[in-house]
Structure formats: C-alpha cells, structure tokens
Amino acid sequence: MQLNEKVAIITGGGKGIGRAIALAFAADGAAVVLAGRTLSKLEETADVINKKGGRAAAVQTDVSHEKQVERMVAETVRTFGKIDILVNNAGIIGPTANVVDINLNEWNEALAINLTGSLLACKHVLKHMIPLKSGAIVNIGSERGRTGDGKSGSPMRTPYSCSKAGMVALTESLSVEVGKYNIRVNCVTPGPVKGERIMNVLKAKSQITGEDVDELLASLVDTFSLKRATEEEEVAAATVFLASNAASGITGQTLSVTCGQRVLF
Numbered sequence: 080m081q082l083n084e085k086v087a088i089i090t091g092g093g094k095g096i097g098r099a100i101a102l103a104f105a106a107d108g109a110a111v112v113l114a115g116r117t118l119s120k121l122e123e124t125a126d127v128i129n130k131k132g133g134r135a136a137a138v139q140t141d142v143s144h145e146k147q148v149e150r151m152v153a154e155t156v157r158t159f160g161k162i163d164i165l166v167n168n169a170g171i172i173g174p175t176a177n178v179v180d181i182n183l184n185e186w187n188e189a190l191a192i193n194l195t196g197s198l199l200a201c202k203h204v205l206k207h208m209i210p211l212k213s214g215a216i217v218n219i220g221s222e223r224g225r226t227g228d229g230k231s232g233s234p235m236r237t238p239y240s241c242s243k244a245g246m247v248a249l250t251e252s253l254s255v256e257v258g259k260y261n262i263r264v265n266c267v268t269p270g271p272v273k274g275e276r277i278m279n280v281l282k283a284k285s286q287i288t289g290e291d292v293d294e295l296l297a298s299l300v301d302t303f304s305l306k307r308a309t310e311e312e313e314v315a316a317a318t319v320f321l322a323s324n325a326a327s328g329i330t331g332q333t334l335s336v337t338c339g340q341r342v343l344f
C-alpha cells in the first residue's frame with residue numbers, strides 16, 4: 080500500500096475524476112477528506128469508502144472562498160491529525176464560446192474555481208506541511224492547459240485553457256518555493272476522459288459549429304494513439320503515483336494522461 084497512514088484532501092472528491100482519485104487513495108491506505116460544494120455527493124463517496132473499511136470524511140467547501148478553504152484544512156487536521164497530500168481536482172468547464180462572446184462573469188468564475196481555488200488550498204495546506212517538512216501536492220490540470228509537447232490553448236474554451244495553463248505555472252513556481260521543505264508539487268494533465276463532462280463539452284461545441292456530436296467524438300478519439308478516451312481510473316492511478324513515495328524524486332513536473340492525444344480540440 081503506497082499511501083498507508085497518509086492523510087489526503089481531495090477537492091471535488093464527490094464525483095467524476097475526484098471520486099475515482101478518492102477511491103484509489105483509500106484503496107491504497109490513505110485517509111481521505113472529500114471537499115466540494117454538494118454535500119450529498121461527498122457523503123455518498125465517503126460512505127462507500129467507510130463501508131469498505133477505509134477512512135473518509137466529507138467537508139462541504141467552495142474552494143473559491145478562502146474562509147471555506149481554511150475550514151476544510153482545519154477540519155482535516157481535527158479529524159485525521161495532519162495533512163500529507165493535497166489533490167487540487169475541483170474544477171468547472173467554464174463557457175464554450177468564442178472570446179468575443181465571453182461574459183466577464185463566466186471568465187472570472189472559471190479562474191476563481193479552477194486556479195484561485197487551487198492556490199488557496201495550497202496556501203492553507205502548506206501552513207501545515209511546512210513545519211512537518213513533508214508533503215505532496217498534485218494539481219489536476221488539463222491537456223487544454225499544456226500538452227505533452229508544451230503547447231497550450233483551445234479554441235472556444237479560452238477561460239478554461241487559461242485556468243489550466245495557470246495550474247502548470249502554479250505547479251512549477253510552488254515546487255521551487257517549497258522544495259527545501261521536502262514538499263513535492265506535480266501536475267497531471269488528462270486529455271478527454273470518458274464520461275458526462277466530455278459529452279457536455281462536445282454538445283456545446285456542436286451547437287456553435289453545427290457538427291454532429293458523435294462524429295466530433297469519433298474524429299477526436301481517432302487522433303489519439305490508443306484510439307480511445309482516458310478512463311477516470313487512469314487519471315487516479317497517475318495521481319496516486321505522484322502523491323506516493325514511489326515518486327519521491329519527482330517535483331515540478333507535468334504528466335500527460337491522454338491515451339496519446341496528439342492534437343488540441
């Protein structure tokens with residue numbers, strides 16, 4: 080068990096990729112705190128883990144509100160005594176629109192949740208990690224924020240792409256700042272992951288371009304080396320690795336988990 084005795088906060092841990100990360104962390108021996116806005120989803124995931132003999136707690140949190148992030152951190156320390164790992168997974172899709180049509184509130188919301196929320200969680204978790212001279216942070220970015228060959232950006236998804244490009248810069252800046260405290264900071268950038276979210280993105284794009292959703296999906300997947308979309312569990316496995324001592328010499332890095340995505344879409 081790579082994460083035995085570790086305590087991890089997973090933002091957005093109640094559904095989707097965050098839920099898969101929570102289940103994988105718990106299966107690997109970690110106690111997990113699941114943080115998000117919808118308490119019922121957090122509690123459902125925590126129940127699944129606790130019924131299997133794991134240790135999980137739900138803490139309702141909007142990561143874009145600093146006071147709520149402080150409470151999330153305090154609750155974690157109160158419940159499990161320490162924080163070893165932070166996974167900044169919470170995120171929203173943001174608007175699918177050309178830049179000329181973007182509403183400023185939608186831009187601000189995407190940045191506030193996806194990027195500022197991660198910064199706030201790092202800020203308050205680090206106050207506990209630094210004195211212990213130990214910790215690992217994994218930021219969940221996106222191939223839209225930085226591809227394996229170093230490019231970024233995505234037409235009609237500019238707010239999201241910018242927020243996720245910021246996650247790479249946050250990872251690299253912070254890894255240098257906190258390396259002297261034996262704290263590692265890395266980023267996982269998934270490509271399109273199978274599930275509801277990617278279908279919603281494709282539907283929104285098809286409404287603008289008039290293209291058929293199924294054809295959009297088929298032509299997208301055909302550009303991937305493995306000819307399929309990534310599974311949530313594959314993102315979770317990469318996150319477990321970067322959070323674990325198996326990655327003790329790795330910091331400031333971005334790991335693409337994309338089934339071999341070669342082009343932006």
Ligand SMILES: NC(=O)c1ccc[n+]([C@@H]2O[C@H](COP(=O)([O-])OP(=O)(O)OC[C@H]3O[C@@H](n4cnc5c(N)ncnc54)[C@H](OP(=O)(O)O)[C@@H]3O)[C@@H](O)[C@H]2O)c1
Pocket residue numbers: 090091092093094095096097114115116117118120140141142143167168169170171192196219220221222268269270271272273274276277
């Ligand atoms: N799915 C993909 O294809 C894909 C690809 C690349 C990267 N990613 C990234 O992977 C992460 C997870 O994506 P997903 O597909 O699992 O998305 P999802 O199913 O929409 O889940 C997003 C999670 O984030 C939480 N969240 C949203 N806003 C929040 C806020 N203000 N405070 C706290 N939690 C918040 C949501 O819970 P509440 O709404 O209850 O708060 C939910 O648990 C995101 O950062 C996403 O950008 C996804």
